Amino acid sequence: MTSPDLSTDPTATQDDGGQAARRLLIVGPPGAGKGTQAVRIAEELSIPAISTGDIFRANVSQETELGVLAKSYMDAGEYVPDSVTNDMVRSRLAEADARDGFLLDGYPRTLDQVEALDSILTELGTALDLVLLLEVETDEVVGRLLARGAEQGRSDDTEETIRRRLDVYAEQTAPLIDVYDSRGLVRRVDGSAPIDEVTVALREALRAR
Ligand code: AMP
DSSP states (O other), X not given: OOOOOGXXXXXXXXXXHTOSOOEEEEEOOTTSSHHHHHHHHHHHHTOOEEEHHHHHHHHHXXXXXXXXXXXXXXXXXXXXXXHHHHHHHHHHHTSGGGTXXXXXXXXXOSHHHHHHHHHHHHHTTOOOOEEEEEEOOHHHHHHHHHHHHHXXXXXXXXXXXXXXXXXXXXXXXXXXXXXXXXXXXXXXXXXTSOHHHHHHHHXXXXXXX
C-alpha cells in the first residue's frame, strides 16, 4: 500500500501546511493607518488584530491601575515603559485566539521590545512570518492626526503631542525596521494611497512572501 501524497491533499488548508503568513506585525508612523488596515487584514485571515494602543486606551477608560500609569505617558506622546508593555503583550499572545496567528499593531516599538517579542515567541514555540511596513510622509501624517483629533477627540492627537510622537517614532521605532530588514521580513507598502488600495497592496504583500 502506498502512502497518501500529502502535497496534494485536497483537504489541506493553508493552516495545515503552516505556510501562510499569519504571525504578523504592522509598523509605520502614527497616522499611517495601521489600526484601520490591521483590522481588515486580521479579519480576512481570521486572526486577532492586537493593538497595544487600543489595550492601553481600554485600560485608561476603565481607570485600571495600568490605565492610570499609561495615561501619563500617552498624553505626553511618550512610550509606556517597556517592562509594562512587554508583560501586557506576553499575556495577550498566550491567549487561545492568538495560537494560530496574530497581527500586532503598534508593538514592538523599541529595540528592547523586539528582543522581548523574540523571547515571547520562542517561549510559545513560534516565530514571526512578516513585517508589513506602511510608509507615509511626515506632513501627511500630521494632517491626518490633526483631523482625527478633531473628529474623535483622542487626547494625544494635539499638535504638540503629535510632533513629539513623530520624534519618538523616528528615534526609537524607525531603527527596528533595519533589524527586521536584516532578517528579510519587511514588506513595504505605500500608505498614502486611498484606504482600499492600501488594503489590496497589503494583501499582495502577504501573498508575495
Ligand atoms: P497608538 O494607538 O499605537 O498610536 O498608541 C498610542 C500610545 O499608546 C502611544 O503614543 C504610546 O504612548 C502608547 N503605546 C502604544 N503601543 C506602545 C508600545 N508598544 N510601547 C510603548 N507605548 C505604547
